[in-house]
Amino acid sequence: MSETFEQLDPNYVITLDYSRDNLTQLITELSVKGLHVLTRPGYDDKTLYAYTRVEHRDFQTNVKTHKSVEVSELSGNELLYRLCEPLKFIRSITPIYGFETRKKLDSLSDKLISHSFKLPSDNDLVNLSHLTNNPREALYFAFFKTYIQWLWPIAAIGLFFRFCSSVTSSSEFNIPYSICLLLWSLLFTSTWVFKSESSFSSQFGKVHGYLNYTDKKLSSPTNVLYKKICFIPIAVLFAITLIMYQCFCFAVEIFMTQFYQGPLKPLLSMTPLVLLSVFVPLLTNFYNKMFVDRLIKWENGPDPIKSKVEKNFVLTFLTSYMPLFITLFFYLPMGYKLTPGWKDSIVNYCQLYHIPVASTDFVVDINRFRNQFFYFTVTNHVVLMSMEDIVPFLMDKITALMKNDETQMLKGKNLETVVKSNYPSEVKLWKKLNYFSRTSYGEFNIDDNYRKVIVQFGYVAIFSTIWPLAPFVCLCFNYVIFKADLWRALKKCKPSSNLKDFEVAEDSLTAVEASSDPWNSILESITWIGTIVSPSLIVMYRYSDIPGVGLESVVEKRDLWYRNSPISVSWTTILIIAMICEHFGLLIYFYLNKLFNASTK
Numbered sequence: 001m002s003e004t005f006e007q008l009d010p011n012y013v014i015t016l017d018y019s020r021d022n023l024t025q026l027i028t029e030l031s032v033k034g035l036h037v038l039t040r041p042g043y044d045d046k047t048l049y050a051y052t053r054v055e056h057r058d059f060q061t062n063v064k065t066h067k068s069v070e071v072s073e074l075s076g077n078e079l080l081y082r083l084c085e086p087l088k089f090i091r092s093i094t095p096i097y098g099f100e101t102r103k104k105l106d107s108l109s110d111k112l113i114s115h116s117f118k119l120p121s122d123n124d125l126v127n128l129s130h131l132t133n134n135p136r137e138a139l140y141f142a143f144f145k146t147y148i149q150w151l152w153p154i155a156a157i158g159l160f161f162r163f164c165s166s167v168t169s170s171s172e173f174n175i176p177y178s179i180c181l182l183l184w185s186l187l188f189t190s191t192w193v194f195k196s197e198s199s200f201s202s203q204f205g206k207v208h209g210y211l212n213y214t215d216k217k218l219s220s221p222t223n224v225l226y227k228k229i230c231f232i233p234i235a236v237l238f239a240i241t242l243i244m245y246q247c248f249c250f251a252v253e254i255f256m257t258q259f260y261q262g263p264l265k266p267l268l269s270m271t272p273l274v275l276l277s278v279f280v281p282l283l284t285n286f287y288n289k290m291f292v293d294r295l296i297k298w299e300n301g302p303d304p305i306k307s308k309v310e311k312n313f314v315l316t317f318l319t320s321y322m323p324l325f326i327t328l329f330f331y332l333p334m335g336y337k338l339t340p341g342w343k344d345s346i347v348n349y350c351q352l353y354h355i356p357v358a359s360t361d362f363v364v365d366i367n368r369f370r371n372q373f374f375y376f377t378v379t380n381h382v383v384l385m386s387m388e389d390i391v392p393f394l395m396d397k398i399t400a401l402m403k404n405d406e407t408q409m410l411k412g413k414n415l416e417t418v419v420k421s422n423y424p425s426e427v428k429l430w431k432k433l434n435y436f437s438r439t440s441y442g443e444f445n446i447d448d449n450y451r452k453v454i455v456q457f458g459y460v461a462i463f464s465t466i467w468p469l470a471p472f473v474c475l476c477f478n479y480v481i482f483k484a485d486l487w488r489a490l491k492k493c494k495p496s497s498n499l500k501d502f503e504v505a506e507d508s509l510t511a512v513e514a515s516s517d518p519w520n521s522i523l524e525s526i527t528w529i530g531t532i533v534s535p536s537l538i539v540m541y542r543y544s545d546i547p548g549v550g551l552e553s554v555v556e557k558r559d560l561w562y563r564n565s566p567i568s569v570s571w572t573t574i575l576i577i578a579m580i581c582e583h584f585g586l587l588i589y590f591y592l593n594k595l596f597n598a599s600t601k
Contacts, residue, residue, distance in 0.1 A: 005038060005051070005425070006099070006425075008036055008038055008053055009053060009098045009099065010038065010051035010052055010053045010096060010098075011053050011054065011095060011096055011097065011098060011133075012051070012052050012053070012054060012093060012095055013050065013093075013094050013096050013433060014026065014049070014050040014051075014084060014090055014093050015042065015048075015049060015050075015090070015091040015092045015093075015094065015437065016047070016050060016087075016091060017046060017048075017091065018042065018045070018047060018048040019089075022048075022089040023039065023048065023050075025087065026050060026084075026090070027050075029084075029087070030052060030080075033079060035053070035054065035080070036052060037050050037051065037052050038050070038051045038052075039051075040419065040423065040426065041418055041419060043415070043433070043434040043437050044415070045415070047091070049433060051096075052080070080093065081093065092437075092497060093497060094436060094494060094497065095133065095495045095497075095502070096429065096433075097131070097132075101131055102429075104127075104131055105131045105132065105490070108124065108127055108131060109491065112124060112128070112490070113483055113486050113487050113490070117479055119148060119149070119482070120141070122142075122200070125138050125141060125142050125200070125204075126138075126203045128141070132490075132495070134496060135201070135204035135205050135207050135501075136207060136446055136500070136501045137444065137489060138200075138204050138514075139200055139201060139514045139515075140450060140516075141485070141486070141489075142197075143192065143197070143450070143453070143516055144478070144482055144485070145482070146191075147188070147192075147453060147457065147478070148475065148478045150184070150187075150188040150191075151460075151471055151474060151475040151478065152475065153184065154180065154184045154460070155471040155475045157177060157180050157181075157184075157471075158177065158468035158469055158471045158472055159469065159472055161174050161176065162467075162468045172466065172468075172541075172550060173466070173537060173542040173550045174465065174468065175538055175542065177465065177468050178465045178534050178535065178538050181461065181464060181530075181534060182531055182534060182535075182581070182585060183588070185460075185530050186531075186585055186588050186589050186592065187592070189523050189524055189527045189589070190592035191592075191596075192516075192520075192523070193520045193523065194592070194596035194597065195596050195599075197516055197520070201514045201515065202513065205514075206512055206513055207500060207501065207512060207513075207514045208511070208512075218300055218301065219299060219300040219301060224301040224302075227295070227299045228299065228307070230295075231291075231295050234291050234295070235311065235314050238283070238291075238314070238315065239314055239318060241283070242280070242283060242315060242319070242322070243318060243322060245275075245276075245283075246276070246318070246322050246323065247326060247330075249276050250272070250326050252271060252272045252275070253269065253271075253272040254331075255346075256268050256269045256271060256272075257269050257365075258358070258362060258363075258365065259347075259350070259357045259358055259362070260355070261356045261358050262355065262356040280315075283315070284312070284315055287312075288308075288312070293308075295311075296308055296311075305447070305498075306518045309447050309519075310518045310521075310522075313518075313522055316451060316455065320455050320458065320459075321459075321463075323372055324369065324372055324373065327368050327369045328537060328540075328541075329536075331368065332369065332546065332566065333540065333565065333566065333567045335364035336364070336566065347359065364546075366546050366547060366548055369466060370466065370467065373459070373470070374467070376459055377459055377467070377473050377474060381477045381481070384481075385480070385481060385484060388484065388488065389484050389487075389488065391440075392440040392441045392492070393440075395440035396440050396441075399438070399440070416431075436495075439492065439493075439494065441488060441492045441494070442493065442494060443493055443494050443496050443497060444485075444493040444496065446501065449485060450516065450519045451519075454519055456474055456478075457523065457526060458526045458529075459474075461526060461530035462529060462530045462533045462534060463534075463537075465538060466537070527585075527589075528582070528585065531581055531582045531584075531585030531586070532578045532579075532581065532582045533578075534581075535581035536574050536577070539569055539573065539574050539577050539578075540567050540569070540574060541567075543568055543569075544567055544568060545564070545566040545568060546566040
């Protein structure tokens with residue numbers, strides 16, 4: 001006796017290329033394991049939807065694991081993915097929700113998104129995790145929520161120093177603010193890593209930890225470590241390549257903006273931005289395809305996705321922060337060396353090729369680091385939100401207009417008529433699946449979203465001593481971004497197809513608690529870098545001889561201040577103070593680790 005849609009109450013839909021042979025093979029493979037299938041028309045006449053339901057109960061199947069066990073237990077969704085993996089005619093496997101779950105999730109989604117300035121409660125996030133069956137996604141929102149809550153105190157401190165500082169105690173490179181910033185970053189990171197994450201994870205349920213659908217035995221942890229170490233020279237090589245290219249683009253920008261006086265200057269000044277915009281994606285793509293993907297396969301470790309995130313963050317770090325590092329540690333302190341000797345050489349060289357350049361002395365742009373930091377904390381947020389939320393919406397509209405073929409539209413209407421006539425209660429879900437198949441929003445990539453939040457944390461923890469208003473600005477943006485992320489994840493994006501995101505039964509052999517790794521390690525690394533860079537900037541620029549930077553000084557009245565080093569202390573002193581602060585930060589972090597571990601016993 002065949003089941004009805006309501007009796008089956010499917011939680012997965014398999015999208016496949018339609019043919020009788022394909023359908024027969026799929027039904028045979030699934031029915032052997034006791035999985036029932038209902039088929040429905042797809043979004044076109046070449047596509048078919050196959051609905052099925054899998055439970056958290058375990059199935060017995062012959063699969064070799066990393067423990068060399070011949071018979072292993074697989075949870076239902078693991079089994080479904082294993083059975084479908086060799087079937088090349090399957091386009092996608094999409095988790096869906098039963099009727100009651102969809103109803104509850106829609107209600108919760110409306111509640112979470114509609115409250116403009118109210119963050120979800122812990123209970124809301126627990127409900128979200130269980131309704132979506134995706135603890136890792138819920139953990140991301142828990143992390144983002146925790147970060148927003150922690151931004152409040154440092155934002156308030158930044159506002160105080162920005163508007164209550166006198167001329168003699170400038171808010172820029174302010175020592176008390178920087179001390180508060182260092183302590184705040186250490187407290188936030190340690191609280192999340194050692195306390196909050198485990199608290200949320202224990203409530204969200206467990207996820208798949210180890211997945212291996214091949215008979216290939218994994219490398220031992222020691223071998224994986226050795227292979228990761230072998231990757232270090234490659235990472236260093238690409239890091240040096242990117243840094244050199246960024247320095248080249250920086251030099252081109254300085255020449256175009258401060259030396260060149262010919263035609264089309266505003267247009268040519270955009271050349272470095274174009275060069276970086278083209279080069280960085282090409283380098284990243286080459287880096288991944290030629291080295292990262294191959295080395296991850298060679299590593300043969302238990303978590304290739306985590307390994308790839310770690311390796312790619314090397315380039316993300318340099319792309320995000322290197323422009324400020326170049327300006328603050330090279331351009332401003334070393335720019336005086338371009339006057340007059342180097343500058344004259346540049347002018348003489350340009351004259352040979354009849355390139356019009358300025359004949360006046362070269363003077364460093366003292367507002368450059370401020371403009372850069374404003375771009376990264378304000379303009380970049382606007383660009384990021386547009387790319388994530390607005391551009392996909394426009395792309396969907398444009399794609400629909402471009403595919404406005406009358407024949408295809410007629411076929412689509414015919415299919416919709418068939419569904420409405422034969423399966424009226426399923427029309428809403430059918431249209432949703434069609435949307436998932438065509439939308440530009442894609443899946444809600446958890447790692448990409450962790451990346452954007454942690455990169456923002458880096459700007460605050462490492463560089464906000466430049467502008468103490470930065471935490472407040474980020475706080476304001478984050479309320480909008482948080483709601484936009486909820487909207488995309490729950491309303492626009494296709495449910496995750498990554499099996500490791502799914503909640504799994506407690507007794508499954510692969511069950512582990514959801515984790516933010518490797519982002520916790522990256523968060524700790526950025527915090528550590530902040531304990532070095534922030535104090536260095538204070539020593540360099542609090543009492544520098546650059547007019548309008550840090551505290552005012554008598555030297556500012558000199559007309560030729562730019563012909564001498566603007567840094568009043570030696571590089572040795574800067575390094576010693578940075579190392580002292582770094583050791584002090586590590587000591588505090590170690591103590592907090594012990595404190596949190598003791599509190600959980």
